[in-house]
Amino acid sequence: MFALVDGNNFYASCERVFNPALRDKAIVVLSNNDGIIIARSNEAKALGIKMGTPTFEIKDLIAAKKVLAFSTNFALYGDMSQRMMRIFRDFTPDIEVYSIDEAFLDFSGFKQIDLKQTGIDLRQKVLKYIGIPVSVGFGPSKTLAKIANKIAKKYMKNGVALIDTPKKIEKALKMTPIDDVWGIGRQYTRFLQKYQVQTAWDFTRLPDHFIRKNMSVNGLRTKQELLGIACIPMAYHPEPRKAIRTARTFAKSKSGYDEVSEAVSTFAASCARKLREQGSVANLVTVFIRTNKFDKKNPYYANSFTLQVNATSSSIDLIKAAKKALQIIFKEGLFYKKAGVMVSGLISETHRQLSLFDDQNFAKHKQLMQTIDRLNNRAGLSVVKFAAEGAFPLLQAVKKHPASSKTICWYNAKQYQSYIYMTKK
DNA sequence: TCTGGGGTCCTAGGACCC
DNA sequence: TCTGGGGTCCTAGGACCC
Numbered sequence: 001m002f003a004l005v006d007g008n009n010f011y012a013s014c015e016r017v018f019n020p021a022l023r024d025k026a027i028v029v030l031s032n033n034d035g036i037i038i039a040r041s042n043e044a045k046a047l048g049i050k051m052g053t054p055t056f057e058i059k060d061l062i063a064a065k066k067v068l069a070f071s072t073n074f075a076l077y078g079d080m081s082q083r084m085m086r087i088f089r090d091f092t093p094d095i096e097v098y099s100i101d102e103a104f105l106d107f108s109g110f111k112q113i114d115l116k117q118t119g120i121d122l123r124q125k126v127l128k129y130i131g132i133p134v135s136v137g138f139g140p141s142k143t144l145a146k147i148a149n150k151i152a153k154k155y156m157k158n159g160v161a162l163i164d165t166p167k168k169i170e171k172a173l174k175m176t177p178i179d180d181v182w183g184i185g186r187q188y189t190r191f192l193q194k195y196q197v198q199t200a201w202d203f204t205r206l207p208d209h210f211i212r213k214n215m216s217v218n219g220l221r222t223k224q225e226l227l228g229i230a231c232i233p234m235a236y237h238p239e240p241r242k243a244i245r246t247a248r249t250f251a252k253s254k255s256g257y258d259e260v261s262e263a264v265s266t267f268a269a270s271c272a273r274k275l276r277e278q279g280s281v282a283n284l285v286t287v288f289i290r291t292n293k294f295d296k297k298n299p300y301y302a303n304s305f306t307l308q309v310n311a312t313s314s315s316i317d318l319i320k321a322a323k324k325a326l327q328i329i330f331k332e333g334l335f336y337k338k339a340g341v342m343v344s345g346l347i348s349e350t351h352r353q354l355s356l357f358d359d360q361n362f363a364k365h366k367q368l369m370q371t372i373d374r375l376n377n378r379a380g381l382s383v384v385k386f387a388a389e390g391a392f393p394l395l396q397a398v399k400k401h402p403a404s405s406k407t408i409c410w411y412n413a414k415q416y417q418s419y420i421y422m423t424k425k
Numbered sequence: 426t427c428t429g430g431g432g433t434c435c436t437a438g439g440a441c442c443c
Numbered sequence: 444t445c446t447g448g449g450g451t452c453c454t455a456g457g458a459c460c461c
Contacts, residue, residue, distance in 0.1 A: 031447040038447070054446040072447090099443045185441050216453055218441080245449065294446060340448090 001115060001138050001164065002230070004145040005088060005122065006102030007081075008133045008153065011039035014080045015070050017131040027068045030055055033251045034071055077101075080130065087126050091118060096234045104142055106234050119160035139163040142232045143225035146182040147172055147200065169228050173201035183222040188215060200226055240278050240348065246270040247340025253292060255335050260289065261323055262390030267341035268315070268322035269389055273376075275313040275343060276369060281352045283311050283345030285318055287325040292337040303329040311352045314365035315372070318343065319388050 007013055011029040016022045026043035030036065037053045047065055049058060055069070062069060081100045088095050094106035107115065119136035126134050136159060137148025144163050151172060152161035163172050179189040181200050191214065197203050204226050211219040224231050246267040254260050264287055275282055288304035305325040309317055322341050352362075372384045 033445090033447080035446055052447085056445040059445090102443080183441065187440060216440085218453070241450075243450075247448065249447065251445090292446090337446095 001107045001140055002142050002145040002234075003105040003107060003115075003119065004098075004102060004137045004139075004142070004149040005105060005134050006149060007084060008135055008159075009039055009041050009045075010081075010101035010132070011072070011077055012041040012044070013132045014073075014077050016041075017080065018076070022068065025068055026065060027070065028062075029070050029072060031072065033249060034069070035249060038072070080132065084126060084130050084132060084134075087129060088122070090125070091122050094234065094236060096236055097238065104145065104234060107138070115164070116160060116162050119162070120158055123159050134159065136160045137163075140169075140228045141225040141230040142234075143182050143222060144169065144172070144228060147176050147180070147226075150176070150180055166228070169226075170201065173204060173226060174199055176200040178203055181222065181226070183218060188219075240280055240346065242346055243342055243344040244271050244274045244278075244280075244282075244346070245340055245342035246274070247288075247338065247342075249338045250336070253335035253337050254339075255333070257330055257332070258390075260330065260336055260339060261326055262388065263339050264289075264322050264326050264341060265319045265386065265388035266390070267339065268318040269386060271341050271343045272313055272315040272318045272369070273373065275346070276373060279349050280346040281311040281313045281349050282318070282343035283308060283347070284343065285309055285321040285325060286342040286344065287322050287329065287340070288342075289326070289329060289336050289339045291334050295337075298335070301331060301334055305329045311347065312362065312365075313349065314362070314369055315386060316365055316368075317361070319386060323388065 012027050015027060015029065022041075024043065025041070026047055026049075027041045028037050028044050028049060029039035031038045034055055036055060037049060037051060037058075040049050040051070044067055047061065047067065049061070049067070055062075061067070077100060084101075085095070085097055085103060088103050088105060092105050092107055092110070094109070096104040096106075098104055107113065107118075115138050119138065123134055123136055126132055135149050135153040135156075137145050137150070137152050138161070139145040139148045140163070148161040148163045151163075152159050155161070163169055176199055178184055178192055178197055178199055179186070181203065184192070184203075192203065195206070197206065204223055206223070208220060208223070211223055215222075221231050248263070248267070250263070254263065268285070271282075271285075284306055286304055286306040288302070290302035291298065291300055293300055293302075305328045307321045307325045309321045312318065318341075375384050376382055
């Protein structure tokens with residue numbers, strides 16, 4: 001048997017942990033730039049606020065109903081997540097951390113255990129030590145555990161549901177809408193509904209060859225799992241990422257090349273840092289930019305370009321490559337709303353060092369990167385960054401030097417005590 | 426009229442997840 | 444005016460190999 005445990009309204013619940021006055025209040029958590037709704041408390045859900053709604057669309061509702069809105073605080077959510085996972089591990093060592101707010105727990109080693117009671121204990125322990133309410137679903141496959149979890153959330157006062165007999169499987173499948181099944185998304189839901197498939201149970205009545213033909217082997221796997229035959233294995237240890245990306249929507253569109261270039265350089269440096277964190281090097285760098293896709297008045301432009309690099313995790317190399325790629329796709333006179341950098345073709349750094357294409361720069365850059373990482377990790381933010389990333393957020397004033405009449409830019413004096421001469425415009 | 430057979434690798438696009 | 448960010452896997456088709 002597997003359990004799927006997840007935090008209810010996770011981000012919203014995290015905010016509540018640090019401000020108990022928010023209990024029973026309608027609260028929402030907003031995305032980057034406060035653009036859309038990414039988490040809601042039950043009270044906010046009851047007001048009809050949907051996941052992914054643009055914030056401006058429900059501005060009036062938020063004001064009228066006194067909904068409290070929070071900008072994201074991923075450092076906080078990540079920390080809460082780790083603590084929650086540690087408690088899960090007290091119940092079984094065999095856990096798969098599936099996302100920031102959920103994990104699969106493998107109980108197949110526990111033959112005589114009272115699962116229902118285990119679920120109740122787990123829920124209480126997390127509530128007591130972390131302050132986050134969780135739901136627990138048990139099933140003979142991961143997909144059924146997911147379904148049990150939904151049922152627990154919807155119907156069970158104690159937050160625990162157990163699907164452990166053929167009879168319960170049938171009952172659970174018949175009460176589960178097809179789009180609530182793990183692995184069935186929007187497109188497949190629309191497709192399946194054309195064939196009168198409304199519930200998970202209906203889906204299991206479809207012939208294998210039909211599913212295989214229209215939904216690939218994944219669809220077939222889902223069917224097996226729904227029937228109680230586990231075929232999606234546990235992943236106890238996270239695999240290193242195969243691609244890493246950093247991308248942002250800009251609060252205000254950027255049009256100048258320098259502005260966009262600074263953003264792209266920052267993203268490249270961020271990718272480089274993430275690469276070093278997991279001990280990988282990249283062989284490919286992709287840069288993409290796009291204008292506002294919601295803007296009906298101006299033509300939409302979106303483009304990307306991929307460059308090969310020499311297996312690196314150096315911010316210097318990756319910034320250089322990213323800027324080169326940007327030059328190829330950048331068009332003057334447009335207003336860019338989003339940009340990003342992706343690194344792929346990743347291999348482990350140790351593997352790289354065994355290979356033939358070693359160069360001098362790698363060792364040199366490596367020391368520098370280690371130093372920068374150490375400084376930034378200690379400070380908890382980017383106190384050291386590259387000039388290419390731009391310094392404008394720190395810029396305090398631009399003045400003429402009284403003696404030389406050269407231009408001087410004063411930066412955040414308290415933290416940096418520094419100024420630079422602008423040698424060009 | 427008839428134009429081989431068998432394989433691998435890469436990429437783009439489309440589906441999915443949180 | 445204002446619309447998130449970060450991933451994975453599968454498949455078909457093309458390029459290329461002998």
